[in-house]
């Protein structure tokens with residue numbers, strides 16, 4: 091068995107990457123530990139890199155089509171991991187999930203239509219409806235026993251008159267894994283209100299040992315018929331830069347409408363490396379993923395222990411899936427601006443500002459990306475602790 095080394099330090103500065111090379115633009119300085127945008131500081135898997143290098147042996151990089159083996163690799167992955175028995179016609183390539191959600195908004199809703207989300211949530215879920223003239227309806231999540239839970243009374247109330255629900259399953263920013271029961275209840279409310287559900291399951295493969303992801307479409311026949319699911323190897327295998335994702339729709343009418351719209355407009359073509367990379371990842375990635383998940387679980391433990399020891403007043407929601415932790419600094423009497431200043435200019439860490447996930451209610455929260463070598467987490471917490479203790 092091959093052993094993958096997730097403790098390795100990789101130099102990513104000056105590689106035109108968002109995480110490192112956009113910090114001076116976004117945070118005003120570049121000497122920060124980047125723990126923000128959701129990609130990991132781990133080597134993309136060797137089998138993906140090899141497949142891409144091999145594709146480069148052909149001298150023409152013209153337009154490509156998804157190869158049959160690429161489709162088969164996805165179908166096998168969905169059957170094995172999620173109990174989804176998809177056939178070829180039920181899948182469509184999408185060049186990124188944010189693009190996919192934008193396309194759903196354009197295809198199924200009109201300006202002025204209401205779109206519901208549960209906050210805090212991945213910022214494009216808020217910005218896409220707002221910027222396209224839809225009315226954004228936010229149903230805040232509750233905090234129950236240190237984790238997020240859905241406020242079903244609020245959701246039920248606010249969902250009346252909505253056309254679309256964008257669900258993060260598992261949930262970004264805290265890596266919350268929704269139970270089958272939660273998803274059934276959401277499906278029921280959406281069905282009663284005639285709401286189409288967009289299930290963004292980009293983080294599903296990274297559900298950590300001890301937790302179980304349920305794909306929204308599998309909870310019952312209603313959910314299957316009234317949803318559009320997006321999935322991707324981007325987060326799983328740290329290949330987000332390939333822009334490779336998949337849309338799954340079981341309902342033939344919805345499929346005809348959406349896939350027909352995509353093909354008619356020609357907005358969902360893929361780059362050839364997106365096909366090659368995803369095919370290699372899904373057909374050869376089990377062992378790599380298994381080792382990654384155990385490493386990430388260790389990172390979660392490390393964050394929990396280091397915070398407990400150095401910063402017990404910072405409350406953390408630990409991820410049940412993926413590598414994003416939600417930190418709450420409410421115990422400190424610092425303003426939003428003071429907190430940001432402390433974390434960026436004193437601790438010198440780049441985190442995601444909580445307000446971007448749903449506004450002022452989250453002004454004392456930050457999202458921390460712990461998809462990195464373990465020692466980075468320890469150093470980051472120590473630096474934040476030193477900065478806070480020096481006040």
Ligand SMILES: Cc1ncc(COP(=O)(O)O)c(C=O)c1O
Nearest residue numbers: 128186187188189212262290292
């Ligand atoms: C919930 C969620 N959806 C979508 C994306 C981005 O997907 P893509 O890069 O395919 O647009 C992210 C990235 O962080 C995410 O967390």
